Amino acid sequence: xxxxxxxxxxxxxxxxxxVRKHDGNWLVTLFLVNAQQGDVGRSDAWVFQxxxxxxxxxxxxxxxxxxxxxxxxxxxxRAERRRxxxxxxFCPEFSTGHGVAVHVEPTLGNPMCAVSISTAAMPVHEVPxxxxxxxxxxxxLPELADLVVDMKRLAETRSRSR
Numbered sequence: 037x038x039x040x041x042x043x044x045x046x047x048x049x050x051x052x053x054x055v056r057k058h059d060g061n062w063l064v065t066l067f068l069v070n071a072q073q074g075d076v077g078r079s080d081a082w083v084f085q086x087x088x089x090x091x092x093x094x095x096x097x098x099x100x101x102x103x104x105x106x107x108x109x110x111x112x113x114r115a116e117r118r119r120x121x122x123x124x125x126f127c128p129e130f131s132t133g134h135g136v137a138v139h140v141e142p143t144l145g146n147p148m149c150a151v152s153i154s155t156a157a158m159p160v161h162e163v164p165x166x167x168x169x170x171x172x173x174x175x176x177l178p179e180l181a182d183l184v185v186d187m188k189r190l191a192e193t194r195s196r197s198r
Contacts, residue, residue, distance in 0.1 A: 039069070048072040049083060066090065067134075068155075089154030097149040 039050035053066040068088055072081045092098045109117070130140045130150050137159035141152040184190055 091152035
């Protein structure tokens with residue numbers, strides 16, 4: 037992919053990239069490059085909190101989840117990757133930022149596909165509200181009925197055992 041200049045007054049700040057087929061899908065790699073020559077100490081040569089985004093025309097999904105690598109490494113490493121793959125199976129990684137965070141806008145109704153991907157100077161992650169479930173009162177886990185989860189009782193138990 038030929039470098040693409042973003043601004044006329046700074047033609048040396050360009051987007052470079054590579055587009056290739058991989059396992060039947062398109063793999064797109066983009067880089068923002070500040071190739072200005074001369075005195076890099078000039079404040080007008082700096083680029084702060086630059087942002088790029090990529091999306092397909094018509095709102096089509098621009099990304100499929102990256103495949104998780106669960107092979108290679110020693111047995112403990114493979115086991116840990118398998119556990120992480122299971123724990124985060126509904127939190128796909130669509131892209132990786134290098135020196136920058138990545139924000140993904142998922143498709144409506146399908147968090148496993150994205151309609152846009154953009155860079156962000158500061159990572160942001162919204163943690164959805166969770167329902168408080170108590171293991172000791174969960175009817176699906178009767179074996180935990182006698183589990184002590186009250187912090188005050190646990191603290192008193194610890195102080196008595198000293």
